[in-house]
Amino acid sequence: MKKAAITNPPKWPLSVLKIFIKKDYLEEIQGDMQEVFEDDLEVFTLKKARRKYVWETVKLLRPVLTKKLEGTQKLNNYGMIKNNLRIAFRSLIKQKEYSAINIFGLTVSMAVSMIIILFLIDQDQMDEHNPDADRIYRVLTEYDDEVKERVVASATSPFELRQLLEFNVDQVEETSQLVKGAGNVKFGEDVFSYGGLYVSPNFLKFFDFELEKGDKKNALQNVNSVVLSAELAKKLFRNQEPIGQLVEIDQHGSFSVTGIIDKTLVRSHLDFDLLIHEEMFSSVSSNEILLTNWEASSKNFYNYIKLKEGYSKKPLLSFLKTMDSKFPEEKQALYDFNVQLLSDINLGRLVGNEIGITSPNFVLYFFIVLAAVLMLSSSFNYMNLSIARGLKRAKEVGVRKVIGAGKRQIIVQFLVEAQLVMFCSLVAAFLLLQILVPIFNDLKILRDIDGAITMNFNSNLSVYFVFLSFSVAVGLVAGLYPAIYLSSFKSLKVLKGTTNAGKSPSFLFRKILVFCQYAFSVVFIITSIILYQQANLYANVDYGFTNKNMINVPISKKIPYESFRNELLKRSEIEGVSAVSSLLIVSSFEEVLLVNKNVSEDEVKSATLSIDPYTVENLDLKLLAGRNFLTTAVSDQKNSFIINEKALAALGYTDADQALNQSIDVIKVHDTGRKIAEGKIIGVVRDFNYQFVFLESGPLVMNYDPAILSSMNIKTGEISSAYAAEIIEEVWKEFDDVHPFEYETYAYSIADIDDEFGELVHIIGLVAFIAIIIACLGQFSMVVHHVQLKVKEIGIRKVLGSNLGSLMFMLSKDFMIVILAAVLVATPLAWKINDLWTSKVYLSPDVSFFNMSLGVGIILLTAFLTIFFLVRRAVNANPVESLKYE
Amino acid sequence: MKKTKLGEFEELVLLTVAVLGEEAYGVEIKRELENRLNDTLSVGSIQSALKRMEQKGFLTSEFGEATGKRGGKRKRIYSATPYAHQVLKQMKDIRSQLWEAIPQPITSFQVI
Numbered sequence: 002m003k004k005a006a007i008t009n010p011p012k013w014p015l016s017v018l019k020i021f022i023k024k025d026y027l028e029e030i031q032g033d034m035q036e037v038f039e040d041d042l043e044v045f046t047l048k049k050a051r052r053k054y055v056w057e058t059v060k061l062l063r064p065v066l067t068k069k070l071e072g073t074q075k076l077n078n079y080g081m082i083k084n085n086l087r088i089a090f091r092s093l094i095k096q097k098e099y100s101a102i103n104i105f106g107l108t109v110s111m112a113v114s115m116i117i118i119l120f121l122i123d124q125d126q127m128d129e130h131n132p133d134a135d136r137i138y139r140v141l142t143e144y145d146d147e148v149k150e151r152v153v154a155s156a157t158s159p160f161e162l163r164q165l166l167e168f169n170v171d172q173v174e175e176t177s178q179l180v181k182g183a184g185n186v187k188f189g190e191d192v193f194s195y196g197g198l199y200v201s202p203n204f205l206k207f208f209d210f211e212l213e214k215g216d217k218k219n220a221l222q223n224v225n226s227v228v229l230s231a232e233l234a235k236k237l238f239r240n241q242e243p244i245g246q247l248v249e250i251d252q253h254g255s256f257s258v259t260g261i262i263d264k265t266l267v268r269s270h271l272d273f274d275l276l277i278h279e280e281m282f283s284s285v286s287s288n289e290i291l292l293t294n295w296e297a298s299s300k301n302f303y304n305y306i307k308l309k310e311g312y313s314k315k316p317l318l319s320f321l322k323t324m325d326s327k328f329p330e331e332k333q334a335l336y337d338f339n340v341q342l343l344s345d346i347n348l349g350r351l352v353g354n355e356i357g358i359t360s361p362n363f364v365l366y367f368f369i370v371l372a373a374v375l376m377l378s379s380s381f382n383y384m385n386l387s388i389a390r391g392l393k394r395a396k397e398v399g400v401r402k403v404i405g406a407g408k409r410q411i412i413v414q415f416l417v418e419a420q421l422v423m424f425c426s427l428v429a430a431f432l433l434l435q436i437l438v439p440i441f442n443d444l445k446i447l448r449d450i451d452g453a454i455t456m457n458f459n460s461n462l463s464v465y466f467v468f469l470s471f472s473v474a475v476g477l478v479a480g481l482y483p484a485i486y487l488s489s490f491k492s493l494k495v496l497k498g499t500t501n502a503g504k505s506p507s508f509l510f511r512k513i514l515v516f517c518q519y520a521f522s523v524v525f526i527i528t529s530i531i532l533y534q535q536a537n538l539y540a541n542v543d544y545g546f547t548n549k550n551m552i553n554v555p556i557s558k559k560i561p562y563e564s565f566r567n568e569l570l571k572r573s574e575i576e577g578v579s580a581v582s583s584l585l586i587v588s589s590f591e592e593v594l595l596v597n598k599n600v601s602e603d604e605v606k607s608a609t610l611s612i613d614p615y616t617v618e619n620l621d622l623k624l625l626a627g628r629n630f631l632t633t634a635v636s637d638q639k640n641s642f643i644i645n646e647k648a649l650a651a652l653g654y655t656d657a658d659q660a661l662n663q664s665i666d667v668i669k670v671h672d673t674g675r676k677i678a679e680g681k682i683i684g685v686v687r688d689f690n691y692q693f694v695f696l697e698s699g700p701l702v703m704n705y706d707p708a709i710l711s712s713m714n715i716k717t718g719e720i721s722s723a724y725a726a727e728i729i730e731e732v733w734k735e736f737d738d739v740h741p742f743e744y745e746t747y748a749y750s751i752a753d754i755d756d757e758f759g760e761l762v763h764i765i766g767l768v769a770f771i772a773i774i775i776a777c778l779g780q781f782s783m784v785v786h787h788v789q790l791k792v793k794e795i796g797i798r799k800v801l802g803s804n805l806g807s808l809m810f811m812l813s814k815d816f817m818i819v820i821l822a823a824v825l826v827a828t829p830l831a832w833k834i835n836d837l838w839t840s841k842v843y844l845s846p847d848v849s850f851f852n853m854s855l856g857v858g859i860i861l862l863t864a865f866l867t868i869f870f871l872v873r874r875a876v877n878a879n880p881v882e883s884l885k886y887e
Numbered sequence: 888m889k890k891t892k893l894g895e896f897e898e899l900v901l902l903t904v905a906v907l908g909e910e911a912y913g914v915e916i917k918r919e920l921e922n923r924l925n926d927t928l929s930v931g932s933i934q935s936a937l938k939r940m941e942q943k944g945f946l947t948s949e950f951g952e953a954t955g956k957r958g959g960k961r962k963r964i965y966s967a968t969p970y971a972h973q974v975l976k977q978m979k980d981i982r983s984q985l986w987e988a989i990p991q992p993i994t995s996f997q998v999i
Contacts, residue, residue: 026934026938028960028961029912029913029934029950029960029961029962029963030913030930030934031958031960032913032957032958032960032961032962033912033913033914033917033930033934033957034930035957035958035960036914036956036957037914037917037930040914040918057929057930057931060929060930060931060932061929061930061931061934062931063931063934063935065934065935065938065939066931066934066935066938
């Protein structure tokens with residue numbers, strides 16, 4: 002008996018047959034199959050017999066034997082859907098203005114949402130090319146910053162951690178470590194600067210980078226090999242074959258090129274021009290402390306851990322928990338480690354010391370909210386209009402119900418209608434997208450974060466799927482309520498003609514929708530007004546120094562400052578030349594601590610800058626007291642400082658003259674210790690902005706250290722910048738005939754930063770504009786509908802002697818209340834939101850009453866005008882016309 | 888003959904049905920044909936041929952008695968209709984006429 006049990010054929014083919022084979026044939030065929038199986042068993046093994054049985058089953062699925070499609074459920078529905086679509090088309094065409102309003106609003110907001118979806122999909126793709134992206138983790142160092150009173154995370158972690166993890170955690174399969182480096186790379190006479198990475202030899206395999214040229218396996222095995230980005234290789238070698246060439250890298254000596262990576266092919270959070278072996282790092286950094294001191298080390302190394310397949314990050318985390326003990330005793334409580342999945346690096350947590358440019362997750366939330374608000378607003382329009390229109394179609398619903406349609410069928414019919422509208426909008430939005438994407442990609446912000454959308458839809462068909470499901474989802478959201486509402490009409494009542502629009506609960510619902518739309522608009526418009534003012538403020542800010550007619554040129558070995566300066570000044574067009582270690586506004590500044598021992602031991606944070614003696618005059622800095630640096634006095638180069646007013650106050654002086662010739666300590670804090678420079682204050686200058694206006698320009702201490710001057714500020718007379726550049730280039734050629742002359746006008750460099758902000762303002766302004774338009778369209782159609790319902794009432798009132806004013810009031814009262822309520826609720830909200838960000842930005846406009854009322858005024862004005870014109874048209878109509886018609 | 892075509896495989900199946908008589912049901916037909924053709928056939932191909940011919944009117948069928956075999960399922964016994972016999976006869980005649988019409992190959996050399 003036991004044998005019989007296991008000699009049965011598999012069961013599932015029978016159920017397959019039941020589904021597909023015609024009922025009449027089933028018994029016979031099942032019997033045949035059983036018999037054949039038994040025959041097979043005598044010849045073959047059980048396994049083979051079963052296999053044959055399955056195969057025979059498959060071969061039974063022939064047209065003659067299988068069920069026909071006709072007469073099944075599907076076909077009936079097909080007819081119904083066809084009918085629904087036809088009705089949907091007809092009502093779409095019948096009410097052209099409503100359809101146009103709907104489709105227009107939906108199209109615009111869909112196009113914007115699609116761009117956002119594309120952008121996010123694109124950003125999400127980053128590092129996804131790596132097949133192991135779901136088991137590679139980056140170790141983060143979390144530091145409890147007492148000054149900022151929050152935990153800050155850094156993408157870096159200590160050097161020694163890598164080996165500790167590799168040896169002590171069994172689940173670790175492989176690790177990789179990176180250090181950032183920068184310098185110059187030289188080939189023949191050409192020198193280019195690079196930002197590169199010192200990497201473990203397994204780098205290419207670990208991060209799954211394909212080489213355009215060269216052998217992926219061995220490219221980084223040798224300490225003297227270098228892998229270049231295709232971009233840098235093109236600059237260095239132009240059309241020559243790069244592989245095998247020798248290049249000189251600052252500090253490291255000569256390297257042979259073993260690989261070329263085309264970085265445009267893969268999207269990775271790693272950003273580099275070249276890769277060299279990690280050994281090279283230790284060869285230049287003789288600083289043992291950087292490797293062994295965990296505090297210093299934790300700011301420099303990037304550790305990536307690949308876990309064995311199928312393991313969770315838990316053991317890794319619990320091991321990292323024990324690693325705090327490596328930090329100095331008193332700081333252990335402040336440090337912590339965490340990990341971050343490779344695929345979560347982009348659009349993930351905001352961490353410091355990031356290796357390349359990534360978008361943190363709040364970018365994601367910001368865009369999603371933006372898209373959701375627009376989409377909701379236009380969906381509300383759809384709901385509103387469908388309900389309004391539905392009253393006209395009440396008879397249709399009634400007749401359908403009398404004929405025998407169920408509630409479900411009517412719901413389906415209205416949902417199909419919604420889907421059709423959505424689909425029309427989707428197609429239109431898709432066309433709009435073709436225009437919008439290039440504009441979007443041209444945004445400077447995007448270029449900076451490498452965020453341009455690659456519009457290669459064909460290679461990524463899932464994008465179509467996402468769009469389609471997006472529009473279906475919007476259709477469901479927007480269509481469901483109207484469908485349920487409309488399908489609930491009682492046929493008897495409707496056909497008697499007693500449905501009263503004004504009193505039904507849907508009117509309240511529609512009011513809520515309009516309320517939401519206007520609330521969104523208010524928030525958007527107030528935000529964009531304030532942002533606009535912020536942008537204006539930035540554009541017109543008085544920096545406190547001259548940047549007009551100024552051209553910045555970097556100082557290099559071939560362009561020595563002093564002699565270059567002398568040559569330039571021989572030209573009559575050049576009015577002045579000076580040099581600084583960091584360009585004001587454009588560059589960042591090193592931070593130092595100031596101590597005024599005469600007053601207290603308190604350390605004051607300050608920025609520091611090196612200038613030459615000509616700077617004060619050239620940039621038009623105002624000396625309040627004391628003197629400028631002297632070109633002749635060598636002592637000025639080390640021990641003299643000029644401070645600004647803020648530093649003066651921070652050091653405890655009230656009067657500029659009081660501080661002169663007082664000694665202060667300027668302390669530079671390094672990872673490895675402090676370097677103290679003692680010196681005297683020789684001058685005080687009026688405060689000027691050296692930071693970009695987002696940030697406050699605080700205390701500043703300036704010294705004169707010719708060795709670290711890096712950029713020249715060249716002031717020209719009233720001539721065009723192109724002409725000025727030509728003059729400078731002539732001088733440049735005398736010094737350096739290899740490198741092309743590169744320059745930037747100061748105004749341009751500043752405007753460059755300004756532009757990004759301006760773009761943000763434009764984007765938000767545009768969204769505000771769209772939101773208002775959509776809200777107005779919704780308002781428009783609601784008023785039109787409302788007035789249509791009351792045509793007779795207006796006629797009768799006019800005949801009985803109502804005047805224009807009271808009619809206007811009667812008709813617009815309801816809408817005014819809704820809009821005023823929206824304004825009342827949204828204004829404080831807008832105030833709160835804007836207050837939140839302006840309080841974080843230095844030099845921001847006041848979130849003042851004026852700004853608020855300007856925004857509110859625009860909203861109210863557009864709303865009132867819409868209502869006014871529509872109502873006036875209705876009121877001015879001849880009452881005879883409206884009453885005659887019955 | 889013109890209206891309803893009989894395929895080559897169908898003709899073979901039809902002939903087998905005629906040969907087997909009372910025993911003509913799916914698997915038996917399959918066995919008989921496999922023996923004669925010295926080839927394996929699938930249940931599906933036999934069944935579809937049978938059903939098609941039944942639709943065309945070459946075959947009629949009825950259920951046999953249920954037995955303990957075949958998992959308790961009844962056999963369907965097929966029998967050829969008189970029309971099928973007629974068509975088969977016609978085809979055989981046409982074929983033999985054609986065979987006779989083939990010119991005889993020269994079987995011996997003539998010495999001139």
